[in-house]
Amino acid sequence: MASTLSSFHALALRNLSSRPVRTSLTALGIMLGVAVVLAVSIINDGTLASIHHIFDEAAGRADLMITNSGVIGEPFTDEILSRIRRLPGVQLALPVVSGRTLLASEADKWGLEVSVGGTHTANDLLIFGIDPAHDRQVRDYELVAGRFLPAEIDSYSVLLVDEYAEDKKLSLGKDIAVLSATGQEKLRVVGLIAKSGPGLQNNGAVAIMPLKTAQSLLDMHGELTQIDVLANPDIAASPRKLEALKEDLASALGHGYQVLYPAARGQIVARMLASYQTGLSFFSAVALFVGAFLIYNTFTMTIVERTRAIGMLRLVGATQRQIVMLVLIEAAVLGILGSLAGTGFGILLAQGLSRSVATVTNTEIRALRIPLDGVVWSLLTGLGVTLISALLPAWRARSISPLEALRSYARPLGAPLGRTGWLWGCLLILLAYLALYRIPFRPEVQVPIGMVSVFVLLLGATLVVPITIGPAERTLRPAMRILYGGAGQLGAANMRRAWARTALTVGTLMVGIAMIIGIQTMTHSFELDINHWVQTAIGGDLYVRSPLPMREEFGTRLLSDPAVAEVSPITYQQVQRARQGNSDSFSNTILFVGIDPQTYGRIASFVFEDSSQDTAQALKELAQGGRLLISVTVADRYALQTGDTLALETRRGVVQFQVVGVVVDFSSQGYVVTGSRADLARYFGERTVDQFIVRLKPGYDPRVEAKRLEDHYGKSRHIAVETAADFRAKVTRLAAQAFALFDVLGLTGVVIAALGVVNTLLMNVFERQREIGGLRSLGMTRGQVARMILAESGAMGIIGGVFGMFFGLFLARVFLLGVQEIGGYTVRYHLLPQALGVGWAIALIVSQLAALYPAQKAAHVRIVEAIQHE
Amino acid sequence: MMTILEARRVTKQYRMGEVTVHALSGVDFTVAKGEFVAIMGPSGSGKSTLLHLLGGLDSVSDGEITLAGHRLTQLNDNQVTLVRRRNIGFIFQFFNLLPMLTAEENVALPLLIDGQNLNAHREHIDHLLQLVGLADRRHHKPDQLSGGEQQRVAIARALVTNPAIVLADEPTGNLDSKTGEEILRLLRRSCDELHQTIVMVTHDARAASFADRVVFLMDGRVVGQLRTTGDRSADIRAIQRYLRESEERAVLAPEPQHP
Structure with a gap:
């Protein structure tokens, strides 16, 4: 007896092991759901940790950091250094100047890459100018070879990261040539450091040199980009005192500067990725949601199947509570098994997906950390979702009467919430609709409410499915007859018999398909809008850029080229919206695109x-000046329209710019204003050119001309020429790559839905063994039996597909709304007919593949056994 | 003799659509400790309904049922469940064994539900398995046992808690006559050797002849009873004669009036 049942609750285990296929399929569903949630969480954590790590390491032990109040990285005068040093509480104030350049040997290979955070150069070198005499009090430089920088702050010495030096074949003791504002400069490599601390910046592509040398290279004489402050130990030890020092510094420095905790820098970059990460988390949660449907369905079916057994348990004295516990223990065991497997699979999945996320977000993800809290959280989520999903079936099991044991056949359980479920469903859909479109929530709660609404919407849709099964089946019956013969008609009709179960399975398929269609439509809308914008707004045939500021006169040189028809200069400048209330600097940073009104058009x-x-x-x-075009995002975010004014911080103080139009613009996450270059010069002192747009004369091939221009000017001016087509392809490729991850998550949802179909059909086959035996004894062939099951599944697939199409289109709208809210992009809705076709095809294929095993099982039912089956 | 079960003026009505069905109308019924009572009657006479009410599986519309000192009619679902668990054993026509449990585990199930340590009951379970002749088939699952064997497991299960009463609903209805006879002998033995009180619903006179007393039900009322003599052939004839006569009386009697 010792090896047998030890307690009543152990019966739950016996129930699970007596249905290995169903148990495995359900556990697999939980596993996939948990895996994607964990994988996304690991990747997001990894990305964030990497970003924070880089900034933390670069900041070293500094307690506070001072930067330009406008945009971090923009220069300010070094005169304030002495003022800071005199402030009580400041132990050390270290100047830093940083900027980007290229190795002279790589100047011609320079190019622009695109990521979800914006554009960045592919192979630039970060110049990090420090005070060699004192910097090591704050930052640790792990010397691998050679020595540290000499104490003089103007020596032409440089430290490189060993990995970078090896990659670029630069050796210790030799000189390297880098581009400077005036041409090229040579620096002597005096030491190699490990890729840690300050060496982590820019993925190791960093040249650490004395301050003056850096200022000279970057043409930033007397300017700094950052001051790191080390507070007196007693102040550093107390967060309250440190906050007081921070405030003292801010008021001492006044307008034009901001004092930050070093971690804030990482946070600002991290926020650039927040929308993308929120999206990933959201879709992974949907996969788990589909998993919850599978669990609910499985348990409902299991309870129908065991109605008599449960009745018998009640009869011999099991209380209602014991029955509920029995079901919940089964769920808990399944949840734990599924979640454990999901955790393992999630870690593998994270490793698989991390590379593509790293590409999309342009963040090198360091060794993926498997966070213990993340693992525990995903285990608890898996277990929690399973238990919650099993709660309603358990509650229904509780109400099974002991008299059920005395019936010779099980009575089917109705749909959830009974015959009025569809009314509840309509109500939920209405609520979701109102929350998404009609009720204006505060911006900070809009995204969470939007996400909850999507779940409410899908749940409502699932509740509506049951009333459509009857009419849908009648409509499909002739088609099923044509496709599968007489058995097909019978199969379609079978769908109505266990209609509650069918409805749930259709609902699960619907959610999966809706995700696919929603994602496809969103991607398509995005691509169309971006392409339209790239072609119209950016225009031209070629883009001429340089890592170093270009002069306007170079445009005239370009125009004199026989192939060039028109040239227009563009300058980009990060500007700051005048501070309003307590908004932080990040939400006020805007990209000012300076154009030349004469040539741009x-x-x-x-x-x-x-x-x-x-x-x-x-x-x-x-051209009149003091006027701007704002992007739709800026208009939305700051509630502005044509005729209003936008206040920007400028060198001449706060200036009110008049808004003369609202335009679609995808650059810089949509936070863009367009004005004249004359205004940029007048108010921001920026006269250089970042890019020339070039239109070629008819008959010239952009690709050939790009190569020719680059060869012609590349060496002397370090320019890179890219064709508009290439840039467009890059943008499209990035979008495709970014959304491919969403597709993976959507597909996971479909796979889980497929498991649900297999489960449903297997249960149907099991329940109808006697009937199948009867049909076989009447002369139905094995093939006909199989076709009957395939037809039933096919009909479910078609209905799930139709629902999925409808709600998928709705979801796409929600996603676009979410993109606008969290990402800042305003994208117009474009219907993609192919997405509907793809979604529907997936529903059909999944329904047929999932039915193969159950159909095979049904075809091989033994007639004699089946007709004795009770 | 001590009364173990008492039903007083038990009435049961339920609605089927628009129609109210009077399943039982003021039934009085007692069972003494150690007695084996058969309830007989034609289909629709209310005998299964009575058994369900006696077992606390359904609630009365009116009247009272007292089982082993518990007034079932005054208890809530949880309390009735506990009475059922500890005081009643059930045997059914369709055996109702859990397919994933072995014979031995099925027998032990009521103890498991009661949270008892099975090791303390090992001897008892062994004894019951021997009593029903399945000691060597204890590790078989229901689908490996014949119908008669499955019913013997069900009997052992019904006896495992030493219940005050065993309620059997057509226990031989799904068995061939030889196996059915074996099952009835087993029930008789448990009554004689273990002094087990048994109430059995049947429509078969031969099955009823194993009981000490036969109660006849018709149209939801007790219409008479008969004490058996121990001479089975004579008892069967007497029961059949009684059934025939009561049916004839029913045909001639006026329609029963329900308030």
Whole structure:
């Protein structure tokens, strides 16, 4: 007896082991759900940790950091250094200047890459200028070879990261040539450091040199980009005192500076990725949601199947509570098994997916950390979701009467919430609709409410499915007859018999398909809008850029080229919206695109939100100065419209710019304003050119001309010429790559839904063994039996597909809304007919593949045994 | 003799659509400790309904049922469940064994539900398995046992808690006559050797002849009873004669009036 049942609750284990296929399928569903949630969480954590790590290491032991109040990285005068040093509480104030350049040997290989955070150069070298005499009091430089920088702050010495030096074949004691504002400069490599601490910056592509040398290279004489402050030990030890020092510093420095905790820098970068990460988390949660459907379905079916057994347990004295516990223990065991497997699989999945996330987010993910709290959390989530999903079936099991044991056949359980479930469903859909479209929530709660609404919407849709099964089956019956013969008609009709179960399975399929269609439509809308914007707004055939500031006169040189028809200069400048209330600097950073109103219109145009506006008129307005075009995102975020004013911090104090139009723009996450280059010079002192847009004369091949121009000017001016087509392809590729991950998550949902279909059909086959035996004894062939099951599944697939299409389109709208809210992009909705086709095809294929095993099982039912089956 | 089960003026009505069905109308019924009582009657006479009420599986519309000192009619579901667990053993026509448990585990199930340590009951379970002749098939699952064997497991299960009463609903209805006879002998033995009180519903006169007393039910009322003599052939004839006569009386009697 010792090896047999030890307690009543152990019966739960026996129940699970007596249905190995169903148990495995359900556990697999839980496993996939938990795996994607954990994988996404690990990747997100890894990305964030990497970002924070880099900034923390680079900041070293500094307690506070001072930067330009506008944009971090923008220079400010070094005169404030002495003022800071005199402040009580400041032990040390270290100047830093940083900027980007290239190795002279790589100048011609320079290129622009695109990621979800914006554009960045592919092979640039970060110049990090420090005070060699004191910097090591704050930062640790792990010397691998050679020595540290000499104490003089103007020596032409440099430290490189050993890995980078090896990669670029640069050796200790030799000189390296880097581009400077005036040409090239040579620096002597005096030491190699490990890729740690300050060496982590820019993924190791960093040249650490004395301050003056860096200032000279970057043409930033007398300017700094950052001051690191080490507080007196007693202040550093007390967060309250440190906060007081921070405030003292801020008030001493006044307008134009900001004092940050070093960690804030990492946070700012991390926030750039937040929308993407939120999206990933959201879709992984949906996969788990589909898993919850599978669990609910499985348990409901299991309880129907065991109605008599449960009745018998009640009869011999099991209390209602014991029955509920029995079901919940079964769920808990399944949940633990599924979650444990999911944790293992999730870690593997994270490793698989991390590379593509790293590419998309342009963040090198360091060795993936498996966070213990993440693992515990995903185990608890898996277990929690399983238990919650099993709660309703358990509650229904509780109400099974002992008299059920005396019936010779099991009575089917109805749909959830009974016959009025569809009314509840409609109500939920309405609620979701109102929450998403009609009720204006505060921006900070909009995204969580949107996510909850999506779940409410899908749940509501699932509750509506049951009432459609009858009419849908009648409509599909002729088609099923044509496709599968007489057995097909019978199969379709079978769907109505266990309609509650069918409805749940259709609902599960629906959620999976809706995700796929929603994601596809969102991606498509995004791509269309981006392409339209790239083609219209950016225009031109070639983009001429340089890692070093270009002069406007170079445009005239370009124009004199026989292939060039038009040239227009563009300058990008990060600016700051005048501070309002307690908003932080990040949410006020805007990209100012300075254009030349005279030439811009000949090459490119604007995509206005209000189609009655035209580019020529807008350019005339911009030429008058003090006027701006704002992006839809800026308009939305700051509640601005044409005619309003936008206050920007400038060198001349706060200036009110008049808004003369709202345009679609995807650069810099949508936080973009367009004004004249003259205004940029007047208010921000920025006269250089970042990019020339070039239109070629007819008959010239952009690719050939790009190569020719680059060869012609590349050596002397370090320019890179890219064709508009290549840039467009890059943007499209990034979008595809970014959304491919969403597709993976959506597909996981479909796989889980497929497991649900297998489960349903297996249970149907098991329940109808006697009937199948009867049909076989009447002369139905094995093939016909199999076709009957395939037809039933096919019909479920078709209905699930139709529902999925409808709600998928709805979901796409929600996703786009979410993209706008959390990502800042405003994307117009574009229907993609192919997505509907793809979703539907997936539903059909999944339904047929999932039915193969159950159909095979049904076809091999032994007639004699089956007709004795009770 | 001590009364173990008493039903007083038990009435049961339920609605089937628009129609109210009077399944039982003021039934009085007692069972003494150690007695083996058979309830007989034609289909629809209310005998299964009575058994369900006696076992606390369903609630009365009116009247009282007292079992082993517990007034079932005044208890809530949980309390009735506990009475059922500890005081009643059930045997059914369709055996109702759990397919994933072995014969031995099925027998032990009521003890498991009661949270008891099975090791303390090992001897008792062994004894019951021997009593029903399945000691060597204890590790078999239901689908490896014949119908008669499955019913013997069900009997052992019904006896495992030493219940005050065993309620059997057509226990031989799904068995061939030879196996059915074996099962009835087993029930008789448990009554004689273990002094087990048994109430059995049957429509078979031969099965009823194993009881000490036969109660006849018709149209939801007790219409008479008969004490057996121990001479089985004579008892069967007497029961059959009684059934025939009561049916004839019923045909001639006016329609029963329900308030």
